[in-house]
Amino acid sequence: MINVILHGANGRMGKVLQEIIADQENMTVAAGIDRETFAADFPTFQSLDECDVSADVVIDFSHYTAVPAVLDYCVGKQLPVVIATTGLNEDTKAYLAEASKKTAVFFSFNMSxxxxxxxxxxxxxxxxxxxxxxxxxxxxxxxxxxxxxxxxxxxxxxxxxxxxxxxxxxxxxxxxxxxxxxxxxxxxxxxxxxxxxxxxxxxxxxxxxxxxxxxxxLSRNVFASGAVKAAKYISTKTIGLYNMEQLIDEK
CATH class of the missing domain: 3.30.360.10 (Dihydrodipicolinate Reductase; domain 2)
Known part of the structure; x- marks a missing residue:
């Protein structure tokens, strides 16, 4: 079973991801992070710093300003991470590469x-x-x-x-x-x-x-489905920067 921490869990994409992950036989949401409180069938926190739940991978669909803190958390916990948030500035893109030297990072401008x-x-x-x-x-x-x-x-x-x-x-x-x-x-x-x-x-x-x-x-489902595929792909990796092209080529 792949346990996922969902960052941005109560946003538009986070809600779609909850539904798609619920339909997976080998994946579950271990915890959800969102700055707004919300009710769920899994533990929820308003920040990653509060999260004390163990997991196998983090999926981030939040806001570009939150991505550096997500990378900090995943580097500290040695957790693979899927960065599905868009609009990253050049400094954050550079930090993706730096973080990937210490944990596995999956990033694509589009998860479809x-x-x-x-x-x-x-x-x-x-x-x-x-x-x-x-x-x-x-x-x-x-x-x-x-x-x-x-x-x-x-x-x-x-x-x-x-x-x-x-x-x-x-x-x-x-x-x-x-x-x-x-x-x-x-x-x-x-x-x-x-x-x-x-x-x-x-x-x-x-x-x-x-x-x-x-x-x-035709819907946001295509992006969420791609992020789930990425999470499965990267959950067994330890370090490195990965993208959707690599995922496709390994199929």
Whole structure:
């Protein structure tokens, strides 16, 4: 049985994770952490410092400002951790790497298996189109999402840059009146509205033809399911920085 400490347990994603973990035969929530008190079938705490429950892995779906403290806790307890929180700044991303020298850390800009398979496909397709096709990314999310562009849009943009001979410059929106729009630029555009869980489209626009690769998340379940898969994967690791691509490649 894999015992999970769920950090951000009473948030939108935390509630979805509770439901998905409850359906797992070999996994259970050992404790939930949330700054707001809430009722649950497992012990709850308002901070990790208060948590005295032993576990096999931590899943964090909270707020980017809380991630360093989560990493501190997991390093101190030698606990593997899945960081599913997005919007991390550069200092926190660097700390992920430092923490992974002392415990196992799993991080992805997006926990969806589909998105990460899309990134893998992008790396295969892009070299064949680089010389003649403009590449643009459009991402859509609900109106409560704070960061822009999404971490997933950057993940997909980085997948493009991993595959090209000449690295592309990221352009966030196009607001001028006299743009050249060269092939060396990659436009990234953000839409916010309603309750869209997440939609990402990679557009390859060439002479007389357009190819679009699209991923649509129909609910938050896809992200929670991916985080659960990540927790199972990393629960047996001791140190190292892991991601969804490694998980997929080991399948």
């Amino acid at each position: 298996l589909g998105i990460n398979l899309l990134a893998k496909a992008i790396r295969e397709i892009t070299p064949l189109l680089e010389d003649n096709f403009n590449i643009e990314i459009v991402e859509k999310h609900h109106n409560q999402k704070k960061d822009s562009p999404s971490g997933t849009a950057l993940l997909l943009a980085d997948a493009v840059n991993d595959a090209v001979q000449e690295k592309k410059t990221y352009i966030y929106g196009r607001h001028d009146n006299d743009l050249a729009n060269p092939l060396s630029e990659l436009g990234i555009h953000a839409v916010r509205g309603g309750t869209i869980p997440g939609e990402h489209t990679v557009i390859y626009a060439g002479p007389d033809e357009v190819i679009e690769l699209n991923h649509l998340a």
